[in-house]
Amino acid sequence: MTSNRQYDLVLLGPTGYTGRFCAEHIVQNLPTSLKWAIAGRSAQKMEPIAQELKALNPDRADPDVLVVQLNSTELNELAQKTRLVINCVGPYHLYSTPVVEACASNGTHYVDATGETPWIKLIIDKYHETAKANGAIMIPSTGVESAPADILAWSLVKRVREDLSAPTRQINSTIKEMKFVTPIHKRNTYLTHSTRSSGPSGGTLSTILSIFDWLPMSELSKSMQPFTLAASPPPKNIPGESILEKLLGARSIRDLGTVTTSPSAIADITVVHRSSSLMPELYGQNFFFRQFLSVRNVLIGVAVHIGFLVGLSLLALPPVRWLVRKLIFAPGAGPRREDSVNDRLEYHAIATSDSTPPQRVFGKITYHGGMYPFTGLLLAEAAMVILSEEEKIKKVSRGGIVTPATLGQDFVDRLDKVGCNIETKIFQY
Secondary structure: OOOOOOEEEEEEOOOOHHHHHHHHHHHHHOOOOOOEEEEEOOHHHHHHHHHHHHHHOOOOOOOEEEEOOOOHHHHHHHHHHEEEEEEOOOOHHHHOHHHHHHHHHHOOEEEEOOOOHHHHHHHHHHHHHHHHHOOOEEEOOOEOOEHHHHHHHHHHHHHHHHHHOOOEEEEEEEEEEEEOOOOOEEOOOOOOEEOOOOOOOHHHHHHHHHHHHHOOHHHHHHHOOOOOOOOOOOOOOOOOOOHHHHHHOOEEEOOOEEEEEOOOHHHHHHHHHHHHHHOHHHHOOOOEEEEEEEOOOHHHHHHHHHHHHHHHHHHOOHHHHHHHHHHOOOOOOOOOHHHOOOOEEEEEEEEEEOOOOOOEEEEEEEEEOOHHHHHHHHHHHHHHHHHHHHHHHHHHHOOEEOOHHHHHHHHHHHHHHOOEEEEEEEOOO
């Protein structure tokens, strides 16, 4: 669709850890005809980023550098200039509600990388209808949380619908591998070894801690409900768990092996269920999704489950959060790029058709590389799908605050071209 706005895309927050990776992917992979800008609160901090981007691809026109404070006046002016905002300013519940409001009010498309489910619930309740009425497509959680799980589930549901002519009853998904390699370096001429490995950025860890500052555990527990973001009531007859599975976390699932509680499941399950409720004609009325973490054996699974619950309980204590803040990366910092080039992410999932007899479809998504470059890639490629196919996405999703899965096959195809592969196959028994 043609537009008289000055920019196709504005990247808000390019000086942050994820924002820098997103900017680099835009420069190296998106069309050179793209009209774009970087925006943030400090020109002094953004100018070096702009110079680094120019060195990556001298043939591309430099992005404009826009100084914007996070207040309604300046954010509305920004939203009116561009078709889409990629928002990398977190913690999102602290800083980004005015960004969402400006985009929803001005019909400006939007993507971000939040995993903050309580905040997503808040912005859906406040701005979904406004965004929908103004023609905005707004997709939070388009990073590692929760785009891989969501688009893999969509791919499986599509395969069940097209090849088996049935809706999907259930998907069990597991993070099969989330590999962080620990490299060994030589320093100067000595044989001293360093064991620095990739891991969470300062921004991610700061966000987790600030959520506990923001909400009491009673409110956080509400956001952990599987259908908290769904656009319709949950289906009846949801598959249950045994008391032992609830207590120990670990269980064995056919074709997936031994699995346990996954910390990212809290965010991913709610997003996938929102997708299913936005597209019931594809998923079916009885769809249910679960996500786990693959482990080698039951003992490890129980240990992971208990460790996760204990960790949550400890983070509820202010002195523990104070201590953790002393030990983490500062926001905006994180693992070195060279520490994550051999990282790997792989999800496996099994979809069961809602038919008699039920049939099963296997799916997996794989990506080789660091999780933060991957998030930058996901944001940029999702933005391009929205810019290229906005009318199609509005028809599928009905618009407003929606999910990565509403980007559909166009998103799958773009991801495949930049190293993120999705496969599905029907099991024959």
